[in-house]
Amino acid sequence: MSAIKARQIVLAARPQGKPRLTDFRLEETAIPTAGPGQVLLRVQFLSLDPYMRERMNARESYQSAIALGDVMPGESVATVIASHHPSFAQGDIVLAHTGWRTHALSNHADLRNLDPTIAPVTTGLGVLGMPGFTAYSGLRAIGKPAPGETVVVAAASGPVGSLVGQLAKLAGARAVGIAGGPEKCAYVKDELGFDAAVDHKGADFAANLAAACLDGIDVYFENVGGAVWQAVLPLLNKFARVPVSGLIAQYNGPSGGDGTDRLPATMREILSKSLTLRGFINYEFAAEHYPAFLREVGAGIADGRIRYREDIVDGLEKAPEAFIGMLEGRNFGKLIVRVDA
Ligand SMILES: NC(=O)c1ccc[n+]([C@@H]2O[C@H](COP(=O)([O-])OP(=O)(O)OC[C@H]3O[C@@H](n4cnc5c(N)ncnc54)[C@H](OP(=O)(O)O)[C@@H]3O)[C@@H](O)[C@H]2O)c1
Numbered sequence: 396m397s398a399i400k401a402r403q404i405v406l407a408a409r410p411q412g413k414p415r416l417t418d419f420r421l422e423e424t425a426i427p428t429a430g431p432g433q434v435l436l437r438v439q440f441l442s443l444d445p446y447m448r449e450r451m452n453a454r455e456s457y458q459s460a461i462a463l464g465d466v467m468p469g470e471s472v473a474t475v476i477a478s479h480h481p482s483f484a485q486g487d488i489v490l491a492h493t494g495w496r497t498h499a500l501s502n503h504a505d506l507r508n509l510d511p512t513i514a515p516v517t518t519g520l521g522v523l524g525m526p527g528f529t530a531y532s533g534l535r536a537i538g539k540p541a542p543g544e545t546v547v548v549a550a551a552s553g554p555v556g557s558l559v560g561q562l563a564k565l566a567g568a569r570a571v572g573i574a575g576g577p578e579k580c581a582y583v584k585d586e587l588g589f590d591a592a593v594d595h596k597g598a599d600f601a602a603n604l605a606a607a608c609l610d611g612i613d614v615y616f617e618n619v620g621g622a623v624w625q626a627v628l629p630l631l632n633k634f635a636r637v638p639v640s641g642l643i644a645q646y647n648g649p650s651g652g653d654g655t656d657r658l659p660a661t662m663r664e665i666l667s668k669s670l671t672l673r674g675f676i677n678y679e680f681a682a683e684h685y686p687a688f689l690r691e692v693g694a695g696i697a698d699g700r701i702r703y704r705e706d707i708v709d710g711l712e713k714a715p716e717a718f719i720g721m722l723e724g725r726n727f728g729k730l731i732v733r734v735d736a
Contacts, residue, residue, distance in 0.1 A: 399426065400423040400424065400425065400426065401423070401424045401425065401426045401427070401496060401497050401498040402421060402422065402423055402424075402496065402497045402711055402712075403421075403422050403424060403466045403494070403495060403496035403497070404419050404420065404421050404422075404466065404467050404495040404496070404711065404712075404714055404715065405419070405420050405422055405464055405465060405466050405467065406418065406419065406420075406451060406461045406462070406463055406464065406465055406467060407419055407420035407463070407464075408463070409451060409452065409453055409463070410448075410451055410452075410647070411648075412647050412648045413647045413719065413722065413723075414448065414451065414647075414715070414718070414719050414722070415719070416715050416716065416719070418451070418715070419467070419714075419715040421711075421712055426498050427498060427499075427500050428477075429477045429478065429479050429500060430479065430500075431479055432479055432480055432502060432503070433479055433480065433500050433501065433502055433503070434475055434477070434478045434479070434480050434483050434489075434500070434501045434502075434503050434506065435475070435476050435477040435478075435498065435499075435500055436473035436474065436475060436476065436489070436491055436493060436498065436499045436500070436501055437473060437474050437476045437497065437498055437735055438471045438472075438473045438491075438493050438496060438497055438498070438499065438711075438734040438735060439471070439472050439473060439474060439488075439516070439733070439734060439735055440471060440472040440516070440517050440520060440707075440731050440732065440733055440734065441469055441470075441471045441493075441495060441711070441714065441731065441732040441734050442469055442470045442471060442520035442521075442524070442525075442729075442730075442731055443469065443714060443717055443718045443721055443726075443730045443731070443732060444469070444470075444525070444526070444730075445641060445643050445646060445721065445722065446458070446641075447467060447468060447469065447718065448646040448647065448718075448722055449646060450468060457676055466494040466495060466496055467494055467495040467714075468492070468494050468495075469492075469493070469494050469495055470490065470491070470492055470493075470520060470524070470525065471490075471491055471492075471493045471494075471520070471734070472488060472489075472490060472491075472509060472516045472517060472519055472520060473488070473489055473490075473491045473493055473499070474486065474487070474488055474489075475487040475488075475489060476498075480503045482503060483503060483506065483508075487508060488508070488509045488511060488516055489506040489507060489508055489509060490506065490507040490509055490519045490520075490524070491505060491506050492505045495711065495714050496711075497711060497734055497735060507519075513693065513697075514693065514696055514697070517705055517707070517729075517731055518696065518703065520729065520731055521554040521703060521705060521728075521729030521731070522554055522557075522558055522692065522696065522701065522703035522729070523689065523692060523693060523696065525677060526553070526554035526555045526558075526729065527554060527555075527558050527688070527692055528677050528680075528681070528684070528685065528688050529555050529640055529677040530554075530555045530556070530557075530558035530559040530562060530616075530640075531558065531562060531684065531688040531691075531692060532675070532677055532679075532680035532681075532684045532688065533559070533616060533638035533640050533675055533677075533680075534546075534559055534562050534563065534566075534614070534616065534638065535680075535684055535687075536638075536675070536680050536683070536684065537636055537637075537638035537671070537673045537675060538559075538563075538614040538616060538636050538638050539614070539636060540563050540566050540567075540568035540613065540614045541566075541567075541568065541613075542566065542567030542568060543567065543568065543569070544568045544569070544613035544614060545568065545569045545571060545608050545610055545611065545612050545613050545614070546559070546560065546563035546568045546569065546570050546571070546612075546613065546614040546615075546616065547570075547571045547572075547573065547604075547608065547612045547614070547615045547616070547627060547630075548560055548563075548570070548571075548572060548573070548615075548616040548618060549572075549573035549574070549595065549617075549618050549619045549623045550573075550574070550618040550619055550641075550643065551572025551573055551574045551579070551583045551587075551589065551592065552572070552574045552579040552582050552583055552587075552704065552727060552728065553618075553726070553728070553729065554703065554728070554729040555616075555618055555640060555641070556572060556574075556616070556618055557572075557583070557587055557702075557703060557704070557728075558692070558701070558703070559616045560572050560583070560587060560588075560589045561587055561588065561695075561700075561701050561702070562701075563614070564588055564589070564590075565695070565700065568613075568614070569590045570588075570589040570590055571589065571590060571591045571592070571593065571604075571607050571608055571612075572584070572587070572589040572591070572592045572593070573592070573593050573594075573595050573604065573619075573623055574592055574593075574594065574595070575594065575595055575596050575724040576594060576596060576724075577594060578727070579592075579594075579727060580592035580593070580594050582704070582727075586702060586704075587702055590607075591607040593607050595622070595623055595626075600622075600626060601625075601626040604626050604627070604630065605626075605630060608630050610632075611630055611631065611632035611635075612627060612630045612631050612632060612635055613632050613634075613635050613636070614635065614636050614637075614638075615627050615631060615635065615636075615637045616637075616638050616640060617637055617638065617639045617640060617641070617642070617672075618640050618641045618643065619641065619642065619643050619644045620641075620642035620643070620644045620645050621642075621644025621645060622644070623644065625657060628657075628660065628661060628664055629664070631664060631668055631670060632668070633668045633669055634668070634669050634670070634671075635668065635670050635671070636670075636671045636673075637670060637671065637672040637673070638673060638675060639672055639673060639674040639675070640675065643722065646722060647722060703728070703729065704727065704728030704729070705728050705729045705731055706726045706727050706728040706729065706730050706731070707731045707732075707733050708730070708731070708732050708733070709732075709733050710732070710733070710734075711732060711734045713732060714732045717730060717732060718730075
């Protein structure tokens with residue numbers, strides 16, 4: 396019998412507000428055996444994404460809540476180590492929904508082969524994966540920036556926001572990024588080529604954003620909500636489009652505002668400026684936009700027009716700490732855990 400055990404991280408307790416390390420539990424289990432039609436995977440890289448926080452709550456969101464004791468969900472890059480399915484061979488590298496674990500069985504339906512000669516396999520979790528497609532589809536299907544328009548996005552150094560701004564630039568628009576701290580802002584402006592970057596943690600954030608958007612905002616790609624949305628709202632132009640992709644500022648619960656109900660002001664702006672706000676989940680646009688996303692963004696990465704940054708943490712046991720940090724902006728780029736390189 397093999398002495399090597401599989402490891403997994405389960406939801407130990409539902410977080411009240413910010414998650415704590417005690418909300419997670421590392422467990423050892425036997426390595427599973429692939430049955431007929433199944434594939435056994437060893438995880439190389441695990442993706443950590445903001446949506447996982449919503450799934451830790453008891454209430455349903457657009458996805459079901461995780462049960463206590465269940466393995467934390469997540470997408471990964473994995474190696475096929477045993478296959479009883481004709482489409483996959485030992486050694487293949489695939490994108491899979493394994494969750495936070497070292498080994499997993501798959502019935503193959505959720506697997507996608509990755510070709511390491513096209514791009515580093517980790518890009519399948521970021522710029523060429525779910526977050527990248529969120530940026531691409533939200534902009535193409537809802538934001539629709541025209542040349543000369545101003546596009547604003549927060550969490551601008553992350554995998555969604557960084558691609559939103561770069562695609563906006565490629566479409567001929569002005570891109571303004573919002574990020575936390577001078578280092579992230581410098582990266583957004585100097586390395587990603589946004590026209591301006593504004594620090595949402597700095598004093599005078601609202602005034603600085605207004606100064607960076609002198610012609611107003613035509614597309615606001617909403618990734619965070621909270622205080623950022625409040626600063627953006629008065630700057631939106633007539634007929635502005637707002638793809639609502641995420642609200643990370645409120646994933647850990649109410650963000651402790653000043654008690655003012657801003658819904659009436661929001662509704663007034665929606666009416667008086669004929670705004671379009673549309674929430675979306677990336678996969679709703681997959682049938683129409685996924686092939687073009689892979690082609691266009693893949694080409695942009697290959698020829699250097701599109702840049703990306705990854706923040707890779709070593710060891711499955713570090714996943715809870717890294718995940719908690721991401722919700723507070725401690726990641727710098729697409730957050731990935733190297734489980735077994
Ligand atoms: N609709 C969809 O299908 C879909 C799919 C994927 C992702 N999303 C959403 O897209 C957003 C970005 O995801 P990502 O994977 O690209 O994450 P990310 O940028 O790698 O990480 C999250 C970032 O959010 C920022 N942040 C956290 N709290 C904030 C606050 N209170 N105010 C302002 N910024 C805050 C931090 O950056 P700073 O340090 O710069 O503040 C943090 O680094 C999330 O809301 C996510 O849920 C939606």
